[in-house]
Each structure stands twice: as structure tokens, then as C-alpha cells.
Amino acid sequence: MSSCDRKNIKSNFVKHNKTAAPKTHDLIYLTEHSELELEEKYLELSPVLMKYQLEGRYPDYSPFIPSKEKINDYLSKTKDLLLWLTQKL
Numbered sequence: 001m002s003s004c005d006r007k008n009i010k011s012n013f014v015k016h017n018k019t020a021a022p023k024t025h026d027l028i029y030l031t032e033h034s035e036l037e038l039e040e041k042y043l044e045l046s047p048v049l050m051k052y053q054l055e056g057r058y059p060d061y062s063p064f065i066p067s068k069e070k071i072n073d074y075l076s077k078t079k080d081l082l083l084w085l086t087q088k089l
Contacts, residue, residue, distance in 0.1 A: 008088075009027060009030045016034050027050055036088065042081050049074075
């Protein structure tokens with residue numbers, strides 16, 4: 001899911017800056033430079049998404065695995081974030 005969020009944030013970056021988005025996976029940097037005003041719950045989610053995105057890109061990286069309840073919470077917030085970002089385009 002974080003790949004979709006990153007692509008949506010990059011789309012907002014392009015829309016706002018009228019230039020290509022930088023080659024980065026840093027959701028916080030991209031958000032700050034797209035002038036998106038994320039709600040606190042989404043700001044707190046960004047570092048989590050980046051952490052687990054690294055796991056997919058670098059198989060030897062193994063972050064702490066949260067509880068099933070926490071995973072479901074992350075998934076729900078990620079879906080909400082994706083919908084919110086899509087509406088901003």
C-alpha cells in the first residue's frame with residue numbers, strides 16, 4: 001500500500017510544483033514539498049509505511065512485526081490515506 005500512497009503523494013507534488021517529483025521514497029519529504037496538509041493520524045502513519053516499504057525493497061531488512069490488531073489498524077489508515085490522497089488530485 002505504501003507504494004500507492006507514495007505515487008499519489010508524488011502526483012500531488014507534480015500538481016503543486018509543476019515539475020517532476022524527486023526520486024525518493026521519503027513520504028514525509030514528499031508531503032512537505034507538495035503542500036499537502038496531512039491529518040495527525042496520517043503523519044504518524046508515514047514513518048510506519050516507510051519502515052515496511054524498506055522490507056519489500058531490501059529482503060535482509062526485518063523490522064519488528066506488530067500485532068494483528070496493529071496491522072489491521074495500519075491497513076485501515078492506509079486505505080483512508082489513499083482515498084484522501086486520490087481526492088486531492
